[in-house]
Amino acid sequence: MSAVEQTVRASSVPSRRDRADARLGATAPDQGLIASLSRRQLLLISWAAPIAVLLVWEALAQLGWVSPQVLPAPSKVVRTAYRLATSGSLLGDLGVSLLRAGSGFVIGGSVAFILGVLVGFSRFAEALIDRSVQMVRAIPFLAVLPLVIVWFGVGEGQKIFLVSLGVAFPIYINTTLGIRQVDPRLVELGRVQGLSRWQLIRRIILPGALPSILTGVRYSLATAWLALVVAETIGAQSGIGFLAMDAREFLRTDVVVLTIVIYALIGVVADSIARLLERRLLAWHPNYAGAAR
């Protein structure tokens, strides 16, 4: 289900093979066996703490030591999730939230990428654009929320704008930075090899800037969710945030906790998609190649 489990499964595969190899080779040292065993043990230990917390939480709730209005039992949250998913509006709200985040990400991300490329390449564009962007960046983007509500009301526009704004800065900065950091010796090589300006961009500058750009994408995914949570808790008629606010009115803490868990899960999934992109697009890069994190 979660990307974390996938990573765990993927990384346990080579260790199983290692042990088979160790058994096959008579002279193979058993250090590999010990190392792989302890790695599995460490993995188990790393999962033990969160599971223990869940169990204690469940026990406290079942014994009635914690009021369900304060914190519902995990099992109750799971039942609520199932009920809302099958009969309620959970999936619809989830879709609405994902659409808002997605469109905000695409709009903010593409504007920021284009501006970043322009500023990265041209000193003139930098003089024209960069100072203004840096000044706007100094504002915590959530501080403009009241103004955004005045402009867009509390409809979809407000939410998508806020997400776009949050996404834009990390992508802009990392695109500019990435282009600036491309090894000038490789650019010179491109000139020696007779590349046209467009070939130079496509073959040397963009690939060289890609690690930095993808870092920007990962940061921006985090800000996209932050922006979405804030935007949806104000005057939404649908979406995960609306579900949470609505549940708060009726003291349905199980639904509130459920929405928090959903935000967390979406964040994890988005982050692992970004990591997957890094691993695929940066297969050539020694820092990313085969890095199972």
Add this chain to the structure above:
Amino acid sequence: MAPELRGRGTMIADVPRTPSAPAVVVSALRRGYSERIVLERLSLRIERGEFVALLGESGCGKTTLLRALAGLDPIQGGRIEAPRRPAVVFQEHRLLPWDTLWRNVSLGLPGDDIRERAAAALSEVGLGDRLDDWPRNLSGGQAQRVALARALVQEPELLLLDEPFASLDALTRIRMHALVKELMRRHQPAVLLVTHDVDEAIALADRIIVMRNGSIAFQSGAVAPQATAALRAALLGQLGVTITSKAA
């Protein structure tokens, strides 16, 4: 990209020449960084297919001359007649880490059969089985061989080598010398090799030039195999290294 023309310097590119015309003619070349003059009234001829080594201490302007010939830096005075796009091998291999070896070798090649041409060039440097491998899996000597293949696949009239073997270990360097000799015999470009290694210059070059303070201080005649010891002593003397008879 066409070489840039700036200041009083002129760079004549791709002029139609008779087969006997020299590959490179440099006359009264002047080049300086801000106040400091690096090259002063430098003149040089390289015949077609001739291998010229350029020796000199650090900072004598030998790399500056090579970069001027490559069209990478503008010149302030004088005149350069050189093929429009010489191939260059730098001290560092400068392979693109995000491209496979054959993509690296074919960088900038026009046409449809670039993979085949890159494969042929990689075979020539003994890496024909590594077409789809990545630069990070190469040793220093292998990477420099790929850089040589990338230069030669362009079939240049002029090949500029900027201390290409300086960062390699002694044994790899000797192997590279043999490879370069063989490749040059086959492709016959005019070569300018910038180096600070006297023995490398003697091993490879038809003619050796010593630069000092931005101009040419010494030129050898054709390098004769039987007279290398005397030539070596003379070259080292020009570079400010005196050898007592015992050490020699």
